[in-house]
Amino acid sequence: MPQIPEKIHELTVGQLSARSGAAVSALHFYETKGLISSRRTSGNQRRYSRDTLRRVAFIRAAQRVGIPLATIRDALAELPEERTPTNEDWARLSAAWRTELDERIKQLGRLRDHLTDCIGCGCLSLENCVLSNPDDVFGERLTGSRLMPERKGS
Numbered sequence: 217m218p219q220i221p222e223k224i225h226e227l228t229v230g231q232l233s234a235r236s237g238a239a240v241s242a243l244h245f246y247e248t249k250g251l252i253s254s255r256r257t258s259g260n261q262r263r264y265s266r267d268t269l270r271r272v273a274f275i276r277a278a279q280r281v282g283i284p285l286a287t288i289r290d291a292l293a294e295l296p297e298e299r300t301p302t303n304e305d306w307a308r309l310s311a312a313w314r315t316e317l318d319e320r321i322k323q324l325g326r327l328r329d330h331l332t333d334c335i336g337c338g339c340l341s342l343e344n345c346v347l348s349n350p351d352d353v354f355g356e357r358l359t360g361s362r363l364m365p366e367r368k369g370s
Contacts, residue, residue, distance in 0.1 A: 226263040229254075236272040243272070251275055251289050274301045282320060283313055 233240045246252045247262075252271050254262040271292060278288045291309045295301055301309075 225266055226255075227266065227268065229262050229264070232264050232268060232272065235269055236276070238272050238276060246272070246275060249285055249289060251285065251292060270301055274306065277306075278310075278313075281313075281317060283316075287313070 227235070229240050229243055232238075232243055236243075238246075243252065247254060252264065252268050252275075254264045254268075257263055274292070275285075275288055278291075279285070291312075292301070294309075295305060
C-alpha cells in the first residue's frame with residue numbers, strides 16, 4: 217500500500233483510491249452523494265483532506281453490512297466537518313443500525329427457509345406464497361393470484 221508522507225495534508229483522487237481500495241469512480245460517486253467532499257485546485261483538480269481516508273473506510277464497512285448510502289450519509293452528517301470518525305462514533309452509529317440488520321437477517325432466514333417452497337409451487341400465489349405475501353396480508357383484503365389496485369367505490 218502506498219505510503220503518504222505525514223507532511224501531505226491533502227490527497228489526490230488517485231492517492232485516495234490507492235490508499236482506500238475504492239475505485240476512483242466510486243470516490244466520485246460518494247462525493248456526488250454527499251458522503252465525502254473535496255476542494256478544487258486552481259487547475260480544477262480534486263483534493264481530499266487526510267480524514268477522508270477514514271470516512272471512506274467507514275462508508276465501505278457500512279456498505280458491506282448492507283447499510284444504504286442515504287443512511288450512511290445521515291450518519292456522517294452527525295460528525296463535524298474535517299473530523300475523522302472515531303471508534304466511539306462507529307460504535308454509536310453501528311448500534312443504531314443493529315435492529316435494522318437483525319430484521320434483515322430474519323428476513324433472509326425466512327427467504328432461505330421458504331425458497332424451495334416457492335420454486336416448487338411455481339405460482340407465486342399471493343394467497344399462499346410466504347415470500348411474496350408473508351402472513352397472507354393481501355388474502356385478507358383480496359382474492360386471486362394477482363394483486364390488483366383497489367378501485368374507489370369497490
